[in-house]
Structure formats: C-alpha cells, structure tokens
C-alpha cells in the first residue's frame with residue numbers, strides 16, 4: 001500500500017531524514033520506532049504533505065504522492081494524528097469528529113441524500129469504536145490528555161482513511177492509558193480492516209502489537225522486520241543503548 005524509498009529532508013544542512021525506507025502492506029499494523037530526534041515525525045510529515053522531501057519517493061497505491069499538499073494526501077486516503085494534540089478545544093467531542101465526517105462526505109454524498117443524519121450516525125459510530133460515546137457532549141478542552149489523544153484518532157477516522165498514521169499516539173499518557181490506547185489501535189486494525197502506521201519512542205510499547213517494525217536512527221532506516229528479527233538486531237541494540245533519548 002505504501003512504499004517510502006530513500007526519503008531525505010534537511011533543515012539548514014542538518015539531515016533530519018537521511019535515506020528512510022518503509023513498506024506497509026494493506027491491512028498491516030506497522031510501527032516506526034527510534035530514539036527522540038531520530039526523524040520519525042519528520043518522516044510522517046513528509047508522507048502526509050506537511051513537509052516536502054528533498055529527494056526520494058512516497059508511493060501510495062502505486063502513485064508517487066511526495067510533495068502533495070496535506071489536503072491532497074488526505075483525499076488519496078491517508079489520515080493522521082499529531083504528536084502534540086491538535087483538536088478544537090471549544091467544540092464538543094461530537095463536533096470535533098463531525099467536522100471531519102462532513103468534510104469527507106462533501107465528496108461522496110449527493111444533493112438529495114440525507115447527509116446530516118448520515119453524518120450523525122457515522123460520528124456516533126466512530127465515537128463508539130474509540131470508547132468516547134459517553135463523552136460526546138463534553139467540551140473537548142475539558143477532556144483528560146489521554147482522551148484528547150484518542151479524540152484525535154477519532155477525528156482522523158472521520159476522514160475514512162485507508163491508511164491511518166498516528167504520531168506517538170500514547171505520548172504523555174499514563175501506563176494505564178497507554179495500554180488501553182494500544183488495545184484500541186490493535187482493535188481498529190483487526191475489526192475495521194484499517195492499515196495503521198504509528199511511531200513511538202518507547203520500544204517496549206510496540207513489540208506487543210506491531211506486526212512489523214521499522215527502526216530509525218539519525219534519520220536512517222536501520223531495519224524493517226518482525227518483532228523477533230528487530231529485537232535481536234545488533235545495530236538496533238546499539239542505537240538504543242548507545243545514544244538517543
């Protein structure tokens with residue numbers, strides 16, 4: 001579904017992403033891990049159009065989408081959440097998701113379809129799938145940090161993506177919230193047929209759920225493979241023990 005080939009991006013000569021390679025098959029749950037500063041967020045920004053690459057390719061369903069604007073990438077079927085929470089704090093939980101559902105519907109509903117009712121049903125079903133239905137009427141800004149992060153996932157789902165990209169979905173969460181969110185991600189992948197790519201700096205968090213793991217270090221891809229292969233890789237061990245954080 002997604003192939004990233006020798007992607008590069010520098011900031012004033014500093015190579016933040018320096019030859020990243022990544023492969024995501026349809027239906028897979030793939031994690032990108034690497035110490036803080038490894039280039040994970042920059043990689044995601046290059047895939048989803050927040051940044052334009054200096055070189056390399058981002059091929060999504062056979063088409064090179066590198067350099068497209070974020071809204072164009074979203075239309076192609078990729079939605080994302082951000083490491084730092086990015087919601088409308090004064091709107092309710094329901095309204096935040098409905099905004100995304102409406103923007104998606106505009107291209108798929110006809111003039112005569114009962115668009116509003118459909119949007120309400122879809123918004124409610126998304127909120128139910130992430131466990132936020134009982135907080136639908138709450139002002140988003142009043143939610144716990146963990147619930148705000150989950151709300152962002154729900155907003156991304158409102159775009160009906162084929163590929164969902166999550167940048168550190170558990171950042172700042174308590175251990176309990178982290179495991180609940182990992183379970184949620186696993187459930188979304190298995191029950192909704194979604195392809196999910198997420199990144200994380202805590203290596204232990206991902207081994208339990210990711211089917212394949214890509215390890216980044218200093219902007220480069222060290223390896224992509226299954227959990228056992230990655231865990232036993234010498235370069236991965238050095239990257240985590242020898243530097244970063």
Ligand code: ADP
Pocket residue numbers: 011014015016034035036037038039040041042043
């Ligand atoms: P990660 O998400 O893996 O922690 P980032 O992709 O955020 O890493 O950052 C990778 C490196 O690129 C870091 O050294 C960071 O300081 C640098 N960097 C990221 N964005 C910018 C930017 N807009 N301008 C300059 N340097 C940046």
Ligand code: MG
Pocket residue numbers: 040041042083168
């Ligand atoms: Mg980051």
